[in-house]
Amino acid sequence: MSETDRRNGEESIRVERGREVTDGLAVDTYRGEGVEGAPIVVFVYGGAWESGARGQFSRWALDAAGRGPASSRTESDDTASEDFVAVELEYRLSDEATFPAQIRDVRACLSWVRENAERFGGDADRVAVVGHSAGAHLAMLAALAPENAFGGEYDPEPTVHAAVGISGPYDLRADSDEDGVVRRFLGGSEEEVPERYAAASPVTHVAADAPSTFLLHGEADGTVPVESSEAMAARLEETGTTTRLRTDAGADHVYLHSSYWYPEIRESVFSWLDERL
Template sequence: MSDGRTDGAESIRVERGREATDELAVDTYRREGVEGAPVVVFVYGGAWESGARGQFARWALDAAGRGPASEGFAAVEIEYRPSDEATFPAQIRDVRACLSWVRENAERFGGDPDRVAVVGHSAGAHLALLAALAPEGPFGGEYDPEPTVHAAVGISGPYDLRADSDEDGVVRRFLGGSVEEIPERYAAASPVTHVAADAPPTFLLHGEADGTVPVESSEEMAAKLEEAGATTRLRTDAGADHVYLHSSYWYPEIRESVFSWLRETL
């Protein structure tokens, strides 16, 4: 299924529901005429149990339509199974399967398979960072064994699941038990345990008034990356909450910060 959108004098081609696997679909966004553009893959949040493709639609449209055609991105929104359907590692397998599809099909939607960035929010930031930092980790599944992420952006993400108080049981439902019951799974599922010097460049953003995932999550993750010698940047915003990346007030500034960094990095 596809539709079109005109952004100024340029046309943005949107193709929704493209089959990535028998169970997973993706949405692609490209500016007509663009070839070999960096690819930005968006991973939605929702506590691993809700959310859907479309949450990053405004981001994806702006990524594809931004600036002169030669400076735009090709954009993709991917999906993964919710935790009430399958527990971890199903979600990271799904993200990797979609990333494999992106690499294999990038040229069909104007993208460069050797310049792929992943941008995630909340639970999506967790999965984005896990895919970036542990491309050959112990999660099984069928996916491209080569690293598929060349830059990563995490917004408001939880990166050490062992440190989560999990008062509402979200993490237990996602991982299939408590940290006392399955400590190895908690460690394997935490991006912070996969930090290494060869990690792709990583940009972390977090609101200081986030009442869902504390800002310390990104601060600690950035510190670990820096200690390992990896390239990283941290931005924290006073007064910003958990979903500030989608707010009318914050969106233009956060979008520009992320896209500028991606243009410099990819």
């Protein structure tokens, strides 16, 4: 389905919803008027791997695609930023299938994005993933794990050029899992399926060829502790990966979507992506 969103009576953004990737798997694309060959930002929603859907990042995607056409910028405008095109992907939830179905779906969508980039104004050689919570986990796993790490027809080389994780769990082996969310996602306890806990933890896949990474976390996060991002950043830095860590005092697990935090966090992420893509 296609629709056009007009921002402040000026910028037109073409939104293509439900673009088929495989049978039962689709993405939404967002493209500013006249944009061609732009860096691509792929958003991965959260929800403890058992809730969430495309549309959760629509505000972010509209703003990513609505930064203004290149023709409106001047050579003297040193603060001008390049346009993005945005994609919201989807994946099966844990009540439908256990791991590694979710990461296979994410990688299938990323493969579709690269193969079809020109159809929605994107540059396949400049792809970033941005995820929140469980989506941050899947985004980082997609960016870090090697080719064919999870088997299946769709597990290509993870060509991701920059990765952003917000409020994400990156070592599932360290999760107390009091509510059973991780057990449902991985199909058992760590004692029952230890290999899944290791394979599903992005921290175990960190290597010297990791893409530049920006991790953000609220210090008042009561769902995933800030130490998750701190430990992940330290591991990335050990390998020489270009890494930025931002922690915010008083911010909770979903602060990236709050009216108070959103403008600042969005600009922090978009400015960093400007530098990396």
